[in-house]
Amino acid sequence: MSEKQDMIRIEKLNKFFGDLHVLKDIDITVKESDVVVLVGASGSGKSTLLRCLNFLELKNSGTITIEGEQIEPQTHDLNKVRERVGMVFQHFNLFPHKSVLENVIEAPIHVKGINKAQAVKEGKELLDKVGLGDKYDVYPSKLSGGQKQRVAIARSLAMKPDIMLFDEPTSALDPELVGEVLATMKQLAEEGMTMVVVTHEMGFAREVGDWLVYMHEGRIVERGNPGEVFENPKEKRTQEFLKSIL
Amino acid sequence: MCANILRAFTFHKELSSLLAIIDFFKTFFSSSDLFLQGLWLTVQLTAASLIIAFFIGLLFALFKISNIKILDGIADVYIWVVRGTPLIVQIFVLFYGLYEIVELNAFWAGTAGLAFHNGAYIAEIIRGSIQSIDKGQHEAGRSLGMKRGLMMRRIVLPQAFRRAIPSLGNQFIIGLKDSSLVSFIGMQELFGVSNTQGSNNYDFLTYYLIVAIYYLVIVLILTLIVRKVERKLAESD
Ligand SMILES: Nc1ncnc2c1ncn2[C@@H]1O[C@H](COP(=O)(O)OP(=O)(O)OP(=O)(O)O)[C@@H](O)[C@H]1O
Ligand SMILES: [Mg+2]
Numbered sequence: 001m002s003e004k005q006d007m008i009r010i011e012k013l014n015k016f017f018g019d020l021h022v023l024k025d026i027d028i029t030v031k032e033s034d035v036v037v038l039v040g041a042s043g044s045g046k047s048t049l050l051r052c053l054n055f056l057e058l059k060n061s062g063t064i065t066i067e068g069e070q071i072e073p074q075t076h077d078l079n080k081v082r083e084r085v086g087m088v089f090q091h092f093n094l095f096p097h098k099s100v101l102e103n104v105i106e107a108p109i110h111v112k113g114i115n116k117a118q119a120v121k122e123g124k125e126l127l128d129k130v131g132l133g134d135k136y137d138v139y140p141s142k143l144s145g146g147q148k149q150r151v152a153i154a155r156s157l158a159m160k161p162d163i164m165l166f167d168e169p170t171s172a173l174d175p176e177l178v179g180e181v182l183a184t185m186k187q188l189a190e191e192g193m194t195m196v197v198v199t200h201e202m203g204f205a206r207e208v209g210d211w212l213v214y215m216h217e218g219r220i221v222e223r224g225n226p227g228e229v230f231e232n233p234k235e236k237r238t239q240e241f242l243k244s245i246l
Numbered sequence: 247m248c249a250n251i252l253r254a255f256t257f258h259k260e261l262s263s264l265l266a267i268i269d270f271f272k273t274f275f276s277s278s279d280l281f282l283q284g285l286w287l288t289v290q291l292t293a294a295s296l297i298i299a300f301f302i303g304l305l306f307a308l309f310k311i312s313n314i315k316i317l318d319g320i321a322d323v324y325i326w327v328v329r330g331t332p333l334i335v336q337i338f339v340l341f342y343g344l345y346e347i348v349e350l351n352a353f354w355a356g357t358a359g360l361a362f363h364n365g366a367y368i369a370e371i372i373r374g375s376i377q378s379i380d381k382g383q384h385e386a387g388r389s390l391g392m393k394r395g396l397m398m399r400r401i402v403l404p405q406a407f408r409r410a411i412p413s414l415g416n417q418f419i420i421g422l423k424d425s426s427l428v429s430f431i432g433m434q435e436l437f438g439v440s441n442t443q444g445s446n447n448y449d450f451l452t453y454y455l456i457v458a459i460y461y462l463v464i465v466l467i468l469t470l471i472v473r474k475v476e477r478k479l480a481e482s483d
Contacts (some may be wrong), residue, residue, distance in 0.1 A: 155386075
């Protein structure tokens with residue numbers, strides 16, 4: 001078996017908000033095509049960790065290595081890095097003044113400089129793929145939450161990222177709409193996308209996740225194969241947390 | 247008996263007020279050439295000054311949100327000066343002050359005064375609407391690799407302008423009405439015409455009532471336009 005490449009390597013990552021120590025000596029390696037599911041109580045630092053990976057927040061110490069390249073805000077063009085790392089948010093954050101297709105082609109055209117015809121062609125293919133082939137010209141306000149989130153996924157994918165980050169992508173959805181978004185994410189995982197997903201959807205974690213990482217008060221306290229962690233969590237805190245959400 | 251006299255009296259009163267109304271409209275129509283000239287000047291003054299004011303406002307709104315201390319400070323001083331002094335004083339200072347330097351004619355001095363004044367209010371309106379845009383929009387843009395300028399231009403400002411339209415429309419109406427003050431530097435715009443006609447004909451009330459009608463009508467038209475634009479934009483939102 002060929003050794004898979006390290007897509008993300010985080011070493012001794014620390015992050016403070018003022019005096020608040022939010023991430024404490026985080027170490028994680030994510031290999032190519034891995035799906036890492038990040039769980040933990042509210043305030044444990046999951047979003048902050050994802051945001052550090054996309055450099056929406058800047059670390060205080062430690063290293064973040066993306067595809068073999070150690071990224072430092074002082075020396076790297078973070079916008080270039082972000083082109084390779086897509087992010088999907090809890091509240092979708094679609095551009096409300098642009099149609100669905102315009103949302104998807106915006107960054108390829110204006111960030112990557114792809115010509116419009118090509119961007120439109122690829123954008124339509126992506127929207128077809130996430131099941132929104134009939135919504136190109138619709139504005140986001142006319143979509144359901146599940147449809148919005150699938151547009152947001154297509155919008156991120158349009159930049160052809162190597163890594164996708166998801167921060168509670170289904171938490172703002174009505175229960176009956178969660179499935180369609182998870183199905184899209186599952187499909188993406190099956191195609192070999194490297195993904196880091198913050199979610200409380202334990203079915204998804206078990207079925208799609210390669211790794212489960214449990215965070216508590218800014219530390220990773222347990223990690224492993226999702227099935228195994230569910231069956232017999234080593235840490236008492238993990239047991240209690242899993243009991244509380246299952 | 248008493249009632250009859252009263253009836254005759256009120257009839258006479260009604261008749262005379264009817265005649266007065268007829269008289270008023272005679273004057274209204276006979277003076278319409280002059281007033282329409284004044285109206286045209288008012289429209290030019292308002293349009294020129296508000297277009298300039300819009301760009302001044304946009305510039306100072308960007309100064310305010312630039313995180314650059316000096317620019318922020320400059321914008322603060324500008325807004326403070328405009329808010330803290332009467333428009334008529336600003337117009338006079340620009341008229342007499344600029345005359346020393348560039349020999350501005352009354353039209354451009356008036357336009358400059360109105361633009362200077364409205365620019366500050368428009369800056370505040372635009373700044374407010376930029377800051378009201380959800381921070382998720384910035385994050386989505388950044389996560390897609392957008393630079394700050396691109397994000398402003400393509401994502402934040404288009405949304406901010408839509409949100410600002412009701413307030414901008416309101417400010418435009420205020421700007422239109424305030425343009426009447428440039429009559430004091432000799433401009434024969436709407437209000438200037440009514441002043442001149444009032445004093446020429448020894449009948450200020452009639453001409454001020456006439457000018458009020460002109461203002462009411464153009465403000466009404468402007469209001470309808472703003473409402474239409476709002477509705478148009480709401481469709482796509
Ligand atoms: N911009 C910020 N400024 C100050 N404190 C922050 C900021 N963002 C997050 N925090 C704090 O950092 C801690 C971790 O927050 P974070 O959002 O990463 O938690 P989370 O695990 O994602 O929680 P949730 O499940 O509620 O989303 C919290 O105590 C939070 O209040
Ligand atoms: Mg969170």
